[in-house]
Amino acid sequence: MSQTVDRALSILPLLAEGPADLGQVADRLGVHKSTALRLLRTLHEHGFVYRQSDQRYRLGARLFALAQEAMENLDIREIAHPHLVRLNEQCGHTVHLAVYEENEVLYIDKVDSRYPVRMYSRIGKPVAITVAAVAKLLLADLPEHERRALAEKLDYPMYTSRSTPNPEAFLRELAKVREQGWATDLGGHEESINCVAAPIRGADGRVVAAMSVSAPNVVVTGDELLTLLPLVRRTADAISGEYSGRTPTKDVV
Amino acid sequence: MSQTVDRALSILPLLAEGPADLGQVADRLGVHKSTALRLLRTLHEHGFVYRQSDQRYRLGARLFALAQEAMENLDIREIAHPHLVRLNEQCGHTVHLAVYEENEVLYIDKVDSRYPVRMYSRIGKPVAITVAAVAKLLLADLPEHERRALAEKLDYPMYTSRSTPNPEAFLRELAKVREQGWATDLGGHEESINCVAAPIRGADGRVVAAMSVSAPNVVVTGDELLTLLPLVRRTADAISGEYSGRTPTKDVV
DNA sequence: CTGCCGCGTTGCGCTTTGTGCAACGCCCAT
DNA sequence: ATGGGCGTTGCACAAAGCGCAACGCGGCAG
Structure with missing residues (x-):
């Protein structure tokens, strides 16, 4: 303009x-x-x-x-961080936090199994939006038409044989995810990596972020990872609660 | 304008x-x-x-x-990275790469003892410019008046009792560093952490970047860390050589 | 040593472009 | 219902950004 x-x-x-x-x-x-x-x-x-x-x-x-500062001022990130850390202590695996923003999904925090490291290395790079468990949750919550429009215009790179191949499959997956309230990525991005993810919701019920736990096949199988689902969901719900309990207007100083 | x-x-x-x-x-x-x-x-x-x-x-x-992309396109970083990795394999400690830019020192790469992680978490945040070994090398190479002017206007936070306390001490330290061609930070930033650093020079001899090896006191004492100095310097020199060997003009595609 | 070429830089007149105003519509709260 | 707060729009005015052309400098070649 x-x-x-x-x-x-x-x-x-x-x-x-x-x-x-x-x-x-x-x-x-x-x-x-x-x-x-x-x-x-x-x-x-x-x-x-x-x-x-x-x-x-x-x-x-x-x-x-600026990028740094913006990152640190994200409310959800701030609230979620301690929860992510605790989850990491409990299960030992890598924990991610992601948000959706204008056709992209961004990781905004990470706690690695070894020690806490913000995975800024991923920030800005397009996350594997068609396969990542967190992306599925974030996109599944978009309004119907927006979701469809986005699905149509995405690329569907076949990272592995299990990657989402096309818009139809993706929309089906999103419907399922929307229904069940959680998501997985079983070797869709990297052959040997599995993830389980759960949504974080604001006071109005809309999904504002998503979190996931990832682990390589050699450590835990996909099935074993699924046993963590309740824990992940509980953590996500705790974050949701804290997030929506906030005073809605927060002054900018 | x-x-x-x-x-x-x-x-x-x-x-x-x-x-x-x-x-x-x-x-x-x-x-x-x-x-x-x-x-x-x-x-x-x-x-x-x-x-x-x-x-x-x-x-x-x-x-x-943008921040991400800019970072990845830094020539020195690209050239230096494999060298940093190799140095890390040899000594097992954390390796940093830093550059100076308009009154600030930025880490632009890191290889941690565990596995490679770009420490973007530090990027943008002001590095402890008055105490970090890499900062000393980068500032020591500035023209006299610029160095003096910068030293005057810096803050000198006392991270520990060994932090550089004031401009005079800092300028003395820079003179020493300039003379000897390497630098250390012995508990000046965090009580239990020591670093040794060496400069990376362009074809014209100017310092374009600096690299360091850091280790906690509990693993190696400051003296022991100093035994790594020759290795660090050799690595830095190797990077310098490769960097200045480049074709000076590099097309932007 | 000298002249040329390429590059960044400057001053200027023209007009496009950005500006502030005032009016509108919407939503929320009273 | 009604008022206030907010984002949004269209418009007339002039400020601002624009491209041009000329300058200065440094490096390279003759």
Whole structure:
């Protein structure tokens, strides 16, 4: 809607691919060099862009800072974290927390079996939305038409022979998940990894996040993992309770 | 320089503090609501901003994607990674890679003793610049006046009794580090953690990154850790060699 | 040593673009 | 019912961002 801002923002993904000099930026934006210069300068002032010694531009540190900060201010994440840790202590496996946002599913927290590590490494990268157990839960809760529309336009990469192959199968799976209130991924993403997941709901009953426990086949079989389901669901419900018990309006300071 | 972009970018840090509604954004920007709306819309189209169910805006997933992508495209990181892994295999301790950028030091890679994990959790957060061994190396290489100016304006938090207390001590430490070509942090950040670090240099001899090995006191004493210094330096030199051997211009595709 | 080329940079006149205003519609709370 | 708060829209005005052309600088080649 705003041309200038639009152009400026378009620079960022472009630089994400790698450093570029003024001319390259101007060309790829389809604007005059002087225009690109002004935009880059503005981005620079805000620290979104950095000028390395060879004069080329690359993305700046401010971007990381923002991503980091945004992450830490997610309410659900904050509330859920201690629960995830406790679940991890109880079962020993990797625990994930994920949210849905505009056609993507993001991991926003992780507790690994060894010790707590936020798996930022996954953030931003498209999660395997067609197979991940948490993704199924999040998508299963979308309104009918939105769910259908999304299913149609997704890609269905066959990570393994058990990956969801097409929109029809996916929608069927989502219906099932919606019905039963939990989800699994049995080797659909990586042959030897199984997951069980449960939804976290807000006060209105809508699914606001999903959590899962993952373990490799060699440690526990899919069936054994399923015995953890009650525990996972209980944890998810505890988080749901705490989340929806919150005061709905929370001031921004 | 560009008012519109300037305003739009100012929205992002503001939202990083927490979700905000249109009125709040407009107020804090000092612009009319309709203006704020247009800016937010543009940000939204680019996925930098997300509208949650209560209509309030928060930072969007695209931000994470960008931070992630930028990270992965850092040349040094790519080149260094296998070396870090090998060093980790040899000594078993945690290995870090860090760069300096506009008054901050960022970790850009990590190999933990257990298994490889990118410590993105640290990214964006200010590294303990006054005590970290890698920070000393990176700052020691700055031009005299810049180094001095930076040292003056830094804070000197006393993480432990061995933390660098003030600018004078810091500049002395940097001079020493500059001289000897390596650095340590002996319990300056956390009482029981020691690090040894070595610089990675570009073709022109400037320090482009620094790497370190960290281990808790209980595993190896500071003195024992120092015996690893030759290995660390050799690794750093190997990375330097490979890095500066590169073709200087690298096309952006 | 000198002249050329490529690059980033600057100042400027034109007009597109972003701006603030005021009015509207919606929802919630009274 | 009714009022207030909020997001949203259309519009007229002028500010702002735009591309152009010219400049300065450094590196490379003749």
